[in-house]
Amino acid sequence: MSTFVLLLATGLGLGALYFLVASGLSLIYGLMHVLNFAHGSFLTLGAFLGYAAAQRLDATSWFGFLASIVVGAGVGAVVATLTELLLIRPLYERHIEQVLVTVGLSLASVALFEGIWGTDPDFIRGPAWLEQTTTLAGARIPNDRFLIIGLAALVLLAIVVFLRRTRYGMVIRAGVENRAMVTALGIDVRTAFTLVFAIGGAAAGLGGVLAAHYFGYVSPSLGGGLLIFAFIVTVIGGLGSLTGAAIASVGVALLQQFANYYAGGTGDFVIVLALAAVLLVRPSGLMGKAA
Amino acid sequence: MSTTATPALQVKDLGLKIGGATILEDVDLEVAQGSFIGVIGPNGAGKTTLFNVVSGIARPTSGTVHLGGRDVTGTSVHRRARAGLGRTFQTSSLFPQLSVRENVRMASQVGLGGSLSPWRFPSRTDRATREAEEHLGEVGLGDKLDLAAGSLSHGDKRKLEIAVLRATDADVVLLDEPMAGVGSGDVAGLSDTIRQMHREKGSTILMVEHHMEVLLGLVDKVAVMYFGTIIAFDTPDAIMSNPTVQSAYLGTSA
Amino acid sequence: MTDKILVVDHLAASVAGQQVVEDVSFSVPATGITAVLGRNGVGKTSTLKGVLGLYQRTGEVTLAGERIDDLPTHKVVQRGVGYVPEDREVFSKLTVAENLRLAERKGAVTAERRQLVERLFPDLVERRDQMAGTLSGGQQQMVALARALVNDNRVLLVDEPTKGLAPLIVEQVTEALREASATVPILLVEQNLEVVRRLAGEAVVVAGGRVVHTGPAADLLADEALTQRLLGVHAETPDSRPDSRQVAP
Amino acid sequence: MRRFTPVGLGLALVVALAVLPLLSIQVPGILPGPTYTPGALQLLALCMVYASLALSYNLLLGTGGLLSFGHALYFGAGAYGLGILLERTDLSLWPAIGLTLVGAGAVAVLTGAVSLRVSGIPFAMVTLAFAQAGSVLVRRNPEGLTGGEEGLSLDTEHVPAALVGVVNTRNLYWLALAIVVVAYLVVLWIDRSRVGHVAAAARENELRVRALGLQPYTAKLVVFVAGGLIASLTGVMYLLLQSGTVPRAVGADLTITVLVMVVLGGVGSRWGAIVGGVIYTLLNQRLTLLAGSDAVDSLPAVLHVPLSEPMFILGALFILVVLFVPGGIAGTTRRLTGRDRTRSGSAVLEAADQADDKVLEPQP
Amino acid sequence: ACAPSADGDGGSSDDVETVEVGVITSETGPLAAYGQAFLDGFDAGLDHATDGTGEVDGIKIEVRNGDDTGDADKAVQLTKEYIGDGVKILTGTVSSGIALGVAEQAEQNKILYVSGAAAADAITGINGHTFRSGRQSMQDVATAGQFLDDLDGKKVVVYAQDDAFGQGNAAAVEALLGAQGAKVQPLLVGSDIKEFTSFSQQLKDAKPDLVFVAWAGETTGSMWQSLEQQGVFDVAPIVTGLGDVASYGAYGPVAEKISFLSHYFAAAPDNDVNAAMIEAVEGAGSTVDLFTPDGFTAAQMIVHAIEEGQGDVEAMVDALEGHSFTAPKGEVTVRESDHALVQDMYQAKLVEDGDGWKPELIETVPADEVAPPEAG
Numbered sequence A: 001m002s003t004f005v006l007l008l009a010t011g012l013g014l015g016a017l018y019f020l021v022a023s024g025l026s027l028i029y030g031l032m033h034v035l036n037f038a039h040g041s042f043l044t045l046g047a048f049l050g051y052a053a054a055q056r057l058d059a060t061s062w063f064g065f066l067a068s069i070v071v072g073a074g075v076g077a078v079v080a081t082l083t084e085l086l087l088i089r090p091l092y093e094r095h096i097e098q099v100l101v102t103v104g105l106s107l108a109s110v111a112l113f114e115g116i117w118g119t120d121p122d123f124i125r126g127p128a129w130l131e132q133t134t135t136l137a138g139a140r141i142p143n144d145r146f147l148i149i150g151l152a153a154l155v156l157l158a159i160v161v162f163l164r165r166t167r168y169g170m171v172i173r174a175g176v177e178n179r180a181m182v183t184a185l186g187i188d189v190r191t192a193f194t195l196v197f198a199i200g201g202a203a204a205g206l207g208g209v210l211a212a213h214y215f216g217y218v219s220p221s222l223g224g225g226l227l228i229f230a231f232i233v234t235v236i237g238g239l240g241s242l243t244g245a246a247i248a249s250v251g252v253a254l255l256q257q258f259a260n261y262y263a264g265g266t267g268d269f270v271i272v273l274a275l276a277a278v279l280l281v282r283p284s285g286l287m288g289k290a291a
Numbered sequence B: 001m002s003t004t005a006t007p008a009l010q011v012k013d014l015g016l017k018i019g020g021a022t023i024l025e026d027v028d029l030e031v032a033q034g035s036f037i038g039v040i041g042p043n044g045a046g047k048t049t050l051f052n053v054v055s056g057i058a059r060p061t062s063g064t065v066h067l068g069g070r071d072v073t074g075t076s077v078h079r080r081a082r083a084g085l086g087r088t089f090q091t092s093s094l095f096p097q098l099s100v101r102e103n104v105r106m107a108s109q110v111g112l113g114g115s116l117s118p119w120r121f122p123s124r125t126d127r128a129t130r131e132a133e134e135h136l137g138e139v140g141l142g143d144k145l146d147l148a149a150g151s152l153s154h155g156d157k158r159k160l161e162i163a164v165l166r167a168t169d170a171d172v173v174l175l176d177e178p179m180a181g182v183g184s185g186d187v188a189g190l191s192d193t194i195r196q197m198h199r200e201k202g203s204t205i206l207m208v209e210h211h212m213e214v215l216l217g218l219v220d221k222v223a224v225m226y227f228g229t230i231i232a233f234d235t236p237d238a239i240m241s242n243p244t245v246q247s248a249y250l251g252t253s254a
Numbered sequence C: 001m002t003d004k005i006l007v008v009d010h011l012a013a014s015v016a017g018q019q020v021v022e023d024v025s026f027s028v029p030a031t032g033i034t035a036v037l038g039r040n041g042v043g044k045t046s047t048l049k050g051v052l053g054l055y056q057r058t059g060e061v062t063l064a065g066e067r068i069d070d071l072p073t074h075k076v077v078q079r080g081v082g083y084v085p086e087d088r089e090v091f092s093k094l095t096v097a098e099n100l101r102l103a104e105r106k107g108a109v110t111a112e113r114r115q116l117v118e119r120l121f122p123d124l125v126e127r128r129d130q131m132a133g134t135l136s137g138g139q140q141q142m143v144a145l146a147r148a149l150v151n152d153n154r155v156l157l158v159d160e161p162t163k164g165l166a167p168l169i170v171e172q173v174t175e176a177l178r179e180a181s182a183t184v185p186i187l188l189v190e191q192n193l194e195v196v197r198r199l200a201g202e203a204v205v206v207a208g209g210r211v212v213h214t215g216p217a218a219d220l221l222a223d224e225a226l227t228q229r230l231l232g233v234h235a236e237t238p239d240s241r242p243d244s245r246q247v248a249p
Numbered sequence D: 001m002r003r004f005t006p007v008g009l010g011l012a013l014v015v016a017l018a019v020l021p022l023l024s025i026q027v028p029g030i031l032p033g034p035t036y037t038p039g040a041l042q043l044l045a046l047c048m049v050y051a052s053l054a055l056s057y058n059l060l061l062g063t064g065g066l067l068s069f070g071h072a073l074y075f076g077a078g079a080y081g082l083g084i085l086l087e088r089t090d091l092s093l094w095p096a097i098g099l100t101l102v103g104a105g106a107v108a109v110l111t112g113a114v115s116l117r118v119s120g121i122p123f124a125m126v127t128l129a130f131a132q133a134g135s136v137l138v139r140r141n142p143e144g145l146t147g148g149e150e151g152l153s154l155d156t157e158h159v160p161a162a163l164v165g166v167v168n169t170r171n172l173y174w175l176a177l178a179i180v181v182v183a184y185l186v187v188l189w190i191d192r193s194r195v196g197h198v199a200a201a202a203r204e205n206e207l208r209v210r211a212l213g214l215q216p217y218t219a220k221l222v223v224f225v226a227g228g229l230i231a232s233l234t235g236v237m238y239l240l241l242q243s244g245t246v247p248r249a250v251g252a253d254l255t256i257t258v259l260v261m262v263v264l265g266g267v268g269s270r271w272g273a274i275v276g277g278v279i280y281t282l283l284n285q286r287l288t289l290l291a292g293s294d295a296v297d298s299l300p301a302v303l304h305v306p307l308s309e310p311m312f313i314l315g316a317l318f319i320l321v322v323l324f325v326p327g328g329i330a331g332t333t334r335r336l337t338g339r340d341r342t343r344s345g346s347a348v349l350e351a352a353d354q355a356d357d358k359v360l361e362p363q364p
Numbered sequence E: 001a002c003a004p005s006a007d008g009d010g011g012s013s014d015d016v017e018t019v020e021v022g023v024i025t026s027e028t029g030p031l032a033a034y035g036q037a038f039l040d041g042f043d044a045g046l047d048h049a050t051d052g053t054g055e056v057d058g059i060k061i062e063v064r065n066g067d068d069t070g071d072a073d074k075a076v077q078l079t080k081e082y083i084g085d086g087v088k089i090l091t092g093t094v095s096s097g098i099a100l101g102v103a104e105q106a107e108q109n110k111i112l113y114v115s116g117a118a119a120a121d122a123i124t125g126i127n128g129h130t131f132r133s134g135r136q137s138m139q140d141v142a143t144a145g146q147f148l149d150d151l152d153g154k155k156v157v158v159y160a161q162d163d164a165f166g167q168g169n170a171a172a173v174e175a176l177l178g179a180q181g182a183k184v185q186p187l188l189v190g191s192d193i194k195e196f197t198s199f200s201q202q203l204k205d206a207k208p209d210l211v212f213v214a215w216a217g218e219t220t221g222s223m224w225q226s227l228e229q230q231g232v233f234d235v236a237p238i239v240t241g242l243g244d245v246a247s248y249g250a251y252g253p254v255a256e257k258i259s260f261l262s263h264y265f266a267a268a269p270d271n272d273v274n275a276a277m278i279e280a281v282e283g284a285g286s287t288v289d290l291f292t293p294d295g296f297t298a299a300q301m302i303v304h305a306i307e308e309g310q311g312d313v314e315a316m317v318d319a320l321e322g323h324s325f326t327a328p329k330g331e332v333t334v335r336e337s338d339h340a341l342v343q344d345m346y347q348a349k350l351v352e353d354g355d356g357w358k359p360e361l362i363e364t365v366p367a368d369e370v371a372p373p374e375a376g
């Protein structure tokens, strides 16, 4: 019983982490059709600089932790903005080439991080509470999972509000379909695109800081390792559907957890099959708009 | 036209609902071999949808479609095309990066068979290419053979659509507003081409067209669609004097 | 120059590295409708896109005395240029209402304009929440028109607005354009000569990327030899079947 | 008459490459030694392996408009398939290769049949998923078949002596050259045949193809399987050349690398793919030298840190190509020689992308 | 220009003047830090063994360095390049996969290969031309076994990654400790696992007497944290291998509770060679680490081989087989039968040292007590 509760709770935590990584990816992909391979690098950079900020102030204090979150998200937003301005914007309406540029950026940036910080992971510390556990139905659940679940919910809410309550969501959806026509309606679509990238980058940076606490380290490959799962949940969830990504994150994480535990570590295998199955039955993903 | 022959196209009790909306309802239509039918009706009446159901792009929620006596309701788009059904699209549907010649060539090749063969190699001199160039000449695109189809102007794309259709050699042809956007100077020529296709091959044609002058000059009978159903199917003269048609479609009620 | 709202001088436009408008000069009077005519592929649409900056252009374009040829498209439009594109170009994954809301420019929409659109296209009101991609061709054309009419503009560029519309709607749209032209000058590309006859004051004929004729539309359409030469048609002769005409007079 | 020139040029190039091991030509900075030395031949042979892999990928992307993220699976199937057969059975080399290709072809047919049911980015993801499954399997080392992380080395017992050992690198080089030629001819053949034309048309407008009475699925499957087979043949060559294989040969990274090669060369161009494969491999192998060189070491840290990372240079270079050299090397050449016609690389790419959101007319 | 005809037998003259040694290892890429340590050791070792002359017995030793970046393609390329140029001695690499590939080439081309830091047991006895200068997994495991006084009837759970490294360790424990009467139960966990909590609980529920952890890579930190959170330390002693200095931080607060077996850390051996190595490496501006002695030992072996074998491969092989000498880790022996390197191992613990951690020696385990079983 306690094993089941443990699997469930930690699965939710893992799902929340996946969602944090996927949210920005899904936002950018869904709205701009750019499958951002550099998303992992935004995340890594957010984690590195966020933790550096925390260390300045005292990594084991809550104040330091808070600072790392703010800095991480800020750094993510800034690099994402620069990426959009310098690399994505010149290639407008050439989605595949935009994807290719992000592929190049991810190759180059990971190498750069390795040059700067070395390839070994830096093991990090956070507030003591995060490393302790809370017992629920006989299962000792690490506290940081609760924090991550809470923040993931907040991010989901914030982005949904942004898309629903502001004009930007509409401008961007229209802009992806026919950019020229949006400008012909008198709207400067470029700022909207940049904003989406900035928000996606901020989500990535935030995800990076939390992922670093989840895994206990920062390293140049931190983001890349999570990226593939972010891709998978984004696609399973349905292109551009944030709620879909959230549901898929939890589903994928739970599936992975249970398969790993009960089916001899076949978690990755199982979710890959799940991805294939979902796409074959519903090519547009769980919550994607039917094609 | 003998009444004993099986109709080229027969549509029975066709219905289509999407979500809560009824797009088609109780559509019945029997088109005799070799006839030329005009389909008119207000915008959004369901004309294009009817074509989509007949060609297999949309699936009806009820009713059947028979082509040359065979029930094709459940079969795929390409099967129906193979069975001799050809169509044009209201919004031009071409291969934008292939050349004008290749666009038509692809269609001629289907008519000649063996299209999916890895053992046969198209060339600039084979029969399919020659036929393609012929058809392109007919519609007046003889001097644009090597342009990418996507770079054609709107009107030229419509002409290319007709050339593609000519090349498919279909027995039953659905034309969805072939004249929309064609320059007034070319309308006559294009309608000649369509008439020729009808006469020479004896193909059965259904044509949606808002350009009444052209339509009336070509068709034997007119079907009128209104809110997803066919409200009249008669000779052009009878249709033109139908009061509903006048008030709801032509706008000459005064 | 105050009687000209839009002046196009030696405009050339290119797309994908290919010159599609060679050298076009004409002007649009501050009132009424000016028609751009020509056979398929001569560069009518490209001219409009050049004016808007959707295609790369050189030459001078002046809107009410202000040069706009170095402005990006959205700035041109914000100066009060409404556009109805040839291929409708509705946003298929947005609802009808969203399509219209997107088109509304701050300070340019008025209640009367909204009412005009609703009166002209009751169909659209009914289908507010339908995805624009699922509309019929004619309904999409209405969305495209409505997007331009909902704002107060200083000039409208309208590319084949009646294409694909049923005769009844053609008549209504023609009426709408006439009504609109009372308050805003319109540059109209149109293949339906009957519509041109009823609306246009001036006519500009394009061939091979250049202007080959300008003058009053009525004179042009009355001159059989000229229309034959420029547009490839005989000017409309009364038909033997009067009720078969596209638009009843 | 005019068709003759490219054929003659190609033939001359192949002959020139074939006699290279008999000559002594120094290409400082690019080749590690004169062209007859095993080091140089090994490098050139590796270039050819990747060139033919890039060719096969170009068949998918350029001709079929299929953006696959799982192409490495078939390369890996060739390499691991042959490796396992040679180790676990008594088959001699050639029958083992035949059997490997049959097996890899079967894998391609199966996975292709499933993944082609979707298109665009979903297709990319399903193929990625299959390749990922293959990669997980290889790393897991089931029954000790694949050697897991440490890879599988070539069991030379049944390999002809002429293909074993550094002194025989020459023979491996010739074999690799032969495989590029075969790959090129097969790709050319598919491209020129009717089925290739239909696949190219389906890339542009699938609905149109169906409305003409053709089944785009079949055409795309033919292209996919042909691409897969060439990739596995290339994998076979890789195993022989490297005397072994590592899990990277099935990983998503390799597919991305090949994608980079094809884009570098110019999507949709056969010789572009070859050039892209060769250049990428040379850069990838030789940049390490530059990165480790004293000249770079003596630079200030802002320059020396990035420049001493070969992948940084490669990634940055790739970005520059995509940004400033659209259509890759082939596209640029075409533009310079004024032969740009209907098909440019980025147009083909666009088609691959649009596939997923092409709006059909209303459907229930 | 034409290629020279192939029959001119390169360096077959009787008195060799120079011998080239190819050192292939990761200078960049994910394993760069390991590669650096190996190279530091190698340079120091070469200096030490040739008294700073770079010559032995009048033969000049020329070193060629190649960066494999951890990529097998590059390693094969370098290997063939070197062998093609007539290099008869290769050494290096920190990746087991690459080491196995180079070993394969060494056998095919009849040259001498002294593998470096790669721990794979498979390298031992792989062929007649391959030697090793580092330890192998079996030696780790044997050292771990020393933490229990009596293994008979005890339950040893191996908690390891489900990959070649983990599987190898599990097999080694089974073979070695199983033979001594322990009940060995492997708990293999996918190496790509992200959430350890449930496995930690499973481990605790297994009620082991000794836990042997074989885990490498970035997830190490969260793995240990999870063992702590689920209370596995309250159940049984946990043994694992001590990694390089950079990994000390991975254990977090539990570091002091873990029993470490160690291949090497600077303070473990107490002999002149070790002291000389530390001095040389630090003198060159670097620090000694886990794999520094492997490089040092490799250099010592190569110098000895050249001295005895004068560059002739078979003679050099003969010279190394059975050779005993004082390496940084003390007296080591190249076992004649399978080329295993029999060497001392260490038991250690981590103690807090300012901001970081510092290993302290508990006990040196004599070489013969942890000698790997002979590879057949």
Ligand SMILES: Nc1ncnc2c1ncn2[C@@H]1O[C@H](COP(=O)(O)OP(=O)(O)OP(=O)(O)O)[C@@H](O)[C@H]1O
Residues within 6 Å of the ligand: B018, B019, B021, B023, B041, B042, B043, B044, B045, B046, B047, B048, B049, B050, B090, C130, C134, C135, C136, C137, C138, C139, C164, C166, D362, D363
């Ligand atoms: N998903 C949907 N939801 C609601 N209504 C739909 C949907 N898809 C199509 N429709 C409606 O179905 C009707 C039929 O459209 P269709 O394209 O067949 O009209 P049409 O007769 O061809 O008109 P036109 O002459 O303007 O081309 C339209 O009113 C359209 O809005």
Ligand SMILES: Nc1ncnc2c1ncn2[C@@H]1O[C@H](COP(=O)(O)OP(=O)(O)OP(=O)(O)O)[C@@H](O)[C@H]1O
Residues within 6 Å of the ligand: B150, B151, B152, B153, B154, B155, B156, B181, B183, C015, C016, C018, C020, C038, C039, C040, C041, C042, C043, C044, C045, C046, C047, C086
């Ligand atoms: N995207 C493009 N790429 C290349 N050439 C183009 C492109 N768009 C238009 N053209 C070319 O520019 C020329 C003018 O096209 P344009 O669309 O302006 O013609 P038009 O006068 O509007 O014709 P229509 O009456 O058919 O709409 C045509 O010959 C066309 O081939």
Ligand SMILES: [Mg+2]
Residues within 6 Å of the ligand: B047, B048, B049, B090, B176, C136, C137, C138
């Ligand atoms: Mg229609």
Ligand SMILES: [Mg+2]
Residues within 6 Å of the ligand: B153, B154, C044, C045, C046, C086
């Ligand atoms: Mg036009």
